[in-house]
Amino acid sequence: MEPLYTGPCTVRFQDIDAAGIAFYGRVFDYFHDAYVAHLAARGLPLHQVIARRSWIMPLVHAEADYRRPLRFGEAYRIELRADPPGRSSYTLRYRIVDLDGQLHAEGATVHVCIDLTTDRPRELPEELRAALSMQEERSG
Amino acid sequence: MEPLYTGPCTVRFQDIDAAGIAFYGRVFDYFHDAYVAHLAARGLPLHQVIARRSWIMPLVHAEADYRRPLRFGEAYRIELRADPPGRSSYTLRYRIVDLDGQLHAEGATVHVCIDLTTDRPRELPEELRAALSMQEERSG
Amino acid sequence: MEPLYTGPCTVRFQDIDAAGIAFYGRVFDYFHDAYVAHLAARGLPLHQVIARRSWIMPLVHAEADYRRPLRFGEAYRIELRADPPGRSSYTLRYRIVDLDGQLHAEGATVHVCIDLTTDRPRELPEELRAALSMQEERSG
Amino acid sequence: MEPLYTGPCTVRFQDIDAAGIAFYGRVFDYFHDAYVAHLAARGLPLHQVIARRSWIMPLVHAEADYRRPLRFGEAYRIELRADPPGRSSYTLRYRIVDLDGQLHAEGATVHVCIDLTTDRPRELPEELRAALSMQEERSG
Numbered sequence: 104m105e106p107l108y109t110g111p112c113t114v115r116f117q118d119i120d121a122a123g124i125a126f127y128g129r130v131f132d133y134f135h136d137a138y139v140a141h142l143a144a145r146g147l148p149l150h151q152v153i154a155r156r157s158w159i160m161p162l163v164h165a166e167a168d169y170r171r172p173l174r175f176g177e178a179y180r181i182e183l184r185a186d187p188p189g190r191s192s193y194t195l196r197y198r199i200v201d202l203d204g205q206l207h208a209e210g211a212t213v214h215v216c217i218d219l220t221t222d223r224p225r226e227l228p229e230e231l232r233a234a235l236s237m238q239e240e241r242s243g
Numbered sequence: 244m245e246p247l248y249t250g251p252c253t254v255r256f257q258d259i260d261a262a263g264i265a266f267y268g269r270v271f272d273y274f275h276d277a278y279v280a281h282l283a284a285r286g287l288p289l290h291q292v293i294a295r296r297s298w299i300m301p302l303v304h305a306e307a308d309y310r311r312p313l314r315f316g317e318a319y320r321i322e323l324r325a326d327p328p329g330r331s332s333y334t335l336r337y338r339i340v341d342l343d344g345q346l347h348a349e350g351a352t353v354h355v356c357i358d359l360t361t362d363r364p365r366e367l368p369e370e371l372r373a374a375l376s377m378q379e380e381r382s383g
Numbered sequence: 384m385e386p387l388y389t390g391p392c393t394v395r396f397q398d399i400d401a402a403g404i405a406f407y408g409r410v411f412d413y414f415h416d417a418y419v420a421h422l423a424a425r426g427l428p429l430h431q432v433i434a435r436r437s438w439i440m441p442l443v444h445a446e447a448d449y450r451r452p453l454r455f456g457e458a459y460r461i462e463l464r465a466d467p468p469g470r471s472s473y474t475l476r477y478r479i480v481d482l483d484g485q486l487h488a489e490g491a492t493v494h495v496c497i498d499l500t501t502d503r504p505r506e507l508p509e510e511l512r513a514a515l516s517m518q519e520e521r522s523g
Numbered sequence: 524m525e526p527l528y529t530g531p532c533t534v535r536f537q538d539i540d541a542a543g544i545a546f547y548g549r550v551f552d553y554f555h556d557a558y559v560a561h562l563a564a565r566g567l568p569l570h571q572v573i574a575r576r577s578w579i580m581p582l583v584h585a586e587a588d589y590r591r592p593l594r595f596g597e598a599y600r601i602e603l604r605a606d607p608p609g610r611s612s613y614t615l616r617y618r619i620v621d622l623d624g625q626l627h628a629e630g631a632t633v634h635v636c637i638d639l640t641t642d643r644p645r646e647l648p649e650e651l652r653a654a655l656s657m658q659e660e661r662s663g
Binding site for chain 1: 261262264266267268269271272274275289290293299301302303304305306307308309312352
């Protein structure tokens, strides 16, 4: 399946830990950066979602598997895919690969859409559902 | 089951994200800080393990579930427990609770012990196995 | 001059950079953590200042000098001092020393107190001025 | 004076602090990311410098002035300039501006080139001196 989003993934000088590889927790920063970039590319920038104060989609779960070390100075790409969304929740899947296509880390995040008026889960808004599907929204 | 380690868990001013709560990836920093503090308390400081260059125990998996938001200025505690270890791997479990005992986040990390000479998994060293058990090492 | 505040300063496993020492930018995290701890110790917790939405004290300047490397696994202390405050601004000074008293990093931050109604500088509130002085506030 | 390097500067979702703007320490991450990108663009990638173990150029000083808040979701650019280098040290200057050209933060870092054999300052290597000058290196 084609990724919803793919982009560069940079291991920064300061992402390295005392064992000499990217700190394991930093992959969740990379996952989230890809998610933010994807939402912006689909016309649903996260800062605008937050500013509207209507609904929000916090994480309820995150996980990662580490296959090969991520090193400073090597080039990676990150791919983002979405499982078919539920009524009020959705699962995103991420893969970080090197330029030879070898998998270094993969993982998932699970989000629930919360109505900020009721503070309870709500149906996924149509614009969010669209941003999670392969079809780009059309204007006509 | 009693935790192997319990200690304060501080959400820093700079751990907050644009949605106003601790960034989800920061819980893995909190998990790892508790792990480092536990190893040091058991006489196996991680920086010494790294400096010896004999074996190392990288993560192969990490996960977290988010139950309630973690906020700047509130006080939390973190608890660390270990599953019965395998031959060359071990699983640590973490819980972040507030002072009323309410669970905010929980998760796990899975580590494999690697022999740095062969670059392959090895049996857990006795000192590491001891650090993962409830019995404090005895001297006599 | 005695510090206003002194406390432990921990270089975390994940604060290390690809050159093997604490990333230079992390000292500003350490500075700010000491500032937050000092304000809390003086009964003016930063999260409560923020929640009141009356005034805030953003930074206008920060600087650091690096004397010796900061390493994972070594123990440091941080000291915080304040220059005599101005009308609406104040300067904090920080020193990070090892247990032999050797200086590893030092620096300063300059803050301006902003009235959130007018969005302009205001006189330092008395409770903030007290928190920056050596005399602990008295109750009677 | 034209910048040596100019590139996008992204305030990440997780760079925000409890006061709702980018944490002041994060500008030093942005400064360093620009420095790393510049060195790579000039054919002197920092990870290769580190791997050679011949010389290194740690910071001895860093500073920043904060003119306007940096916010999640707004677009910025960062510019890097170099002062005329000294014998063994050099000063880099950074400006973070928004798309209207308004200055949000500016600062500087001072680096000293250290010979890893003697652990003492050394003359700036020619390739480093070239990377700090406006003239791109020529091949013939």
